[in-house]
Amino acid sequence: MIKRLLNVSLKTKIIGMVITIILSLIILLLSVFAYFDVKQVYSNKNTISLQTAKTISYIPDVARLLKHGEAYELQSMTTQFSVQNDADFIVIQNLDGTILTHPDVDRIGEHQPFDDGYMARVFGGYYNVESNEFIGPSVVGKAPVMDERENMVGVVSVGYLKEKINSTIFQRLKDIFYFSITIALIGVFASYLLARNIRKDTMGLEPREIATLYRDRASILSSINEGIIATDDSGNITLINESAKKLLHVSDDYMNKSIEQVLPDVDPSELMNHKEFFLNKEMLINNKVIVINMVPILSDGNLVGTVATFKDKTEITEMLDTLSEVKTYTDDLRAQTHEFSNKMYVISGLLQLKKYDEVLNMVKEEFAETGHTNKLIFEQIKDFKVQAVLLGKMSKASEKKIDFEVDNNSLVHNLPEHIKTSHIITIIGNLIDNAFDEVMKQSDRNVTFFALDIGHDIILEVSDNGSGLHEEDFDKLFAPGYSTKSNHSDDRGFGLFNVKEALNSLHGSIEIDSDDKGTTITVYIPKNKKGD
Numbered sequence: 001m002i003k004r005l006l007n008v009s010l011k012t013k014i015i016g017m018v019i020t021i022i023l024s025l026i027i028l029l030l031s032v033f034a035y036f037d038v039k040q041v042y043s044n045k046n047t048i049s050l051q052t053a054k055t056i057s058y059i060p061d062v063a064r065l066l067k068h069g070e071a072y073e074l075q076s077m078t079t080q081f082s083v084q085n086d087a088d089f090i091v092i093q094n095l096d097g098t099i100l101t102h103p104d105v106d107r108i109g110e111h112q113p114f115d116d117g118y119m120a121r122v123f124g125g126y127y128n129v130e131s132n133e134f135i136g137p138s139v140v141g142k143a144p145v146m147d148e149r150e151n152m153v154g155v156v157s158v159g160y161l162k163e164k165i166n167s168t169i170f171q172r173l174k175d176i177f178y179f180s181i182t183i184a185l186i187g188v189f190a191s192y193l194l195a196r197n198i199r200k201d202t203m204g205l206e207p208r209e210i211a212t213l214y215r216d217r218a219s220i221l222s223s224i225n226e227g228i229i230a231t232d233d234s235g236n237i238t239l240i241n242e243s244a245k246k247l248l249h250v251s252d253d254y255m256n257k258s259i260e261q262v263l264p265d266v267d268p269s270e271l272m273n274h275k276e277f278f279l280n281k282e283m284l285i286n287n288k289v290i291v292i293n294m295v296p297i298l299s300d301g302n303l304v305g306t307v308a309t310f311k312d313k314t315e316i317t318e319m320l321d322t323l324s325e326v327k328t329y330t331d332d333l334r335a336q337t338h339e340f341s342n343k344m345y346v347i348s349g350l351l352q353l354k355k356y357d358e359v360l361n362m363v364k365e366e367f368a369e370t371g372h373t374n375k376l377i378f379e380q381i382k383d384f385k386v387q388a389v390l391l392g393k394m395s396k397a398s399e400k401k402i403d404f405e406v407d408n409n410s411l412v413h414n415l416p417e418h419i420k421t422s423h424i425i426t427i428i429g430n431l432i433d434n435a436f437d438e439v440m441k442q443s444d445r446n447v448t449f450f451a452l453d454i455g456h457d458i459i460l461e462v463s464d465n466g467s468g469l470h471e472e473d474f475d476k477l478f479a480p481g482y483s484t485k486s487n488h489s490d491d492r493g494f495g496l497f498n499v500k501e502a503l504n505s506l507h508g509s510i511e512i513d514s515d516d517k518g519t520t521i522t523v524y525i526p527k528n529k530k531g532d
């Protein structure tokens with residue numbers, strides 16, 4: 001039941017809350033007002049009744065008429081005072097208790113012993129009392145009547161019926177209650193308009209639905225690997241996810257600041273004016289090539305902001321390079337399979353011709369050619385990622401007639417987990433491919449691979465007997481698109497750049513030693529992640 005009540009709509013909650021608050025205030029204020037009003041009204045009636053009684057007692061003619069028992073003239077006088085002060089009754093008695101004035105003329109002349117008027121009759125006191133002795137429960141003011149010699153001659157009683165007093169108070173409270181109900185109705189109508197306006201601003205969603213969307217959005221944004229930045233219609237940042245902060249090296253301090261402070265080459269005003277979007281725009285930020293997509297946010301055809309998504313192009317390039325390397329290995333293995341198939345056909349033919357000595361010599365030559373290298377790879381290089389790369393490159397070297405050797409002193413155990421397969425493919429694959437390209441001009445083509453993981457670093461070294469590199473070109477080798485080959489195609493010039501990017505992500509380093517007899521490139525990769 002409670003859960004069902006908590007799941008009501010926002011409009012119902014607001015209207016219910018406003019009604020509850022207004023009714024609570026009405027009840028509270030009415031109670032307070034009734035309490036103080038009753039006290040105030042009764043206090044006023046006490047004051048007026050006593051003051052009127054005193055005024056009448058001070059009139060000299062009243063004492064004279066009392067002595068002579070002139071009831072008619074006293075009745076006329078008190079009637080005027082009753083009208084002027086809205087008194088319910090004015091009763092004058094002589095010392096014997098005989099009534100000389102009364103609102104009921106039939107009771108004039110009656111004898112009524114002093115009860116509540118005892119203090120005025122005996123002690124000559126002026127006071128108020130709640131009495132029931134004349135015409136009903138009343139608030140009464142009593143005063144003694146003195147003659148010119150200060151002798152007491154009677155008592156004046158001025159009273160207000162409680163029934164009329166309470167009726168007056170009730171009528172005042174009823175008027176206030178009706179006014180409060182009117183205010184309550186106005187409050188309910190205003191709360192209805194407020195709830196409808198809030199619902200419009202929240203696009204018809206309830207608060208619990210908004211909270212769910214917010215939690216889902218936070219989870220989605222934190223799980224997305226791409227950087228995301230959202231802005232308002234002024235180009236100020238309203239949202240930035242963790243990937244964006246890491247990629248752009250910014251913090252939450254950039255919230256509500258212009259997106260141009262984070263992406264200096266982005267002009268949000270151009271996008272906002274044309275309400276169009278641009279895709280795959282490349283920018284150089286923090287020495288990284290960033291690929292940016294930016295689209296406008298429209299609401300009912302009006303621009304309310306923009307969303308920019310971006311990703312490090314290096315990651316995209318690494319992925320493409322990995323796919324390219326895998327394809328290359330597949331082609332190399334297919335070529336190797338084709339080559340071995342041809343050899344098997346030759347062996348089959350020789351066996352059919354019963355040339356057993358030739359078959360034996362052919363098998364020995366093949367075993368001698370591959371046995372030593374394969375044994376070295378599988379016994380001294382334990383990491384399967386490095387093994388896979390080297391076996392693929394051996395097939396490629398065999399196809400290109402290159403003498404590719406693994407140094408006998410190589411020793412590599414399983415690599416740390418933070419060194420991924422993509423890193424190994426990018427670093428070793430590109431270094432060996434560059435070495436293969438360098439030796440293609442030589443009649444004697446030799447490439448050597450060396451690996452060692454003793455100490456704090458993993459050392460990878462590739463040597464070739466090519467024509468060498470010029471020292472002045474060393475700094476340019478790692479620039480994207482630069483190549484030492486003449487007439488190079490668009491896909492060249494990124495090998496060493498990708499190697500450098502992969503090493504930067506692993507906090508490694510690279511050294512180049514080159515002369516006219518060949519080139520040696522050595523790579524150092526820390527075994528531990530930075531900060532470990």
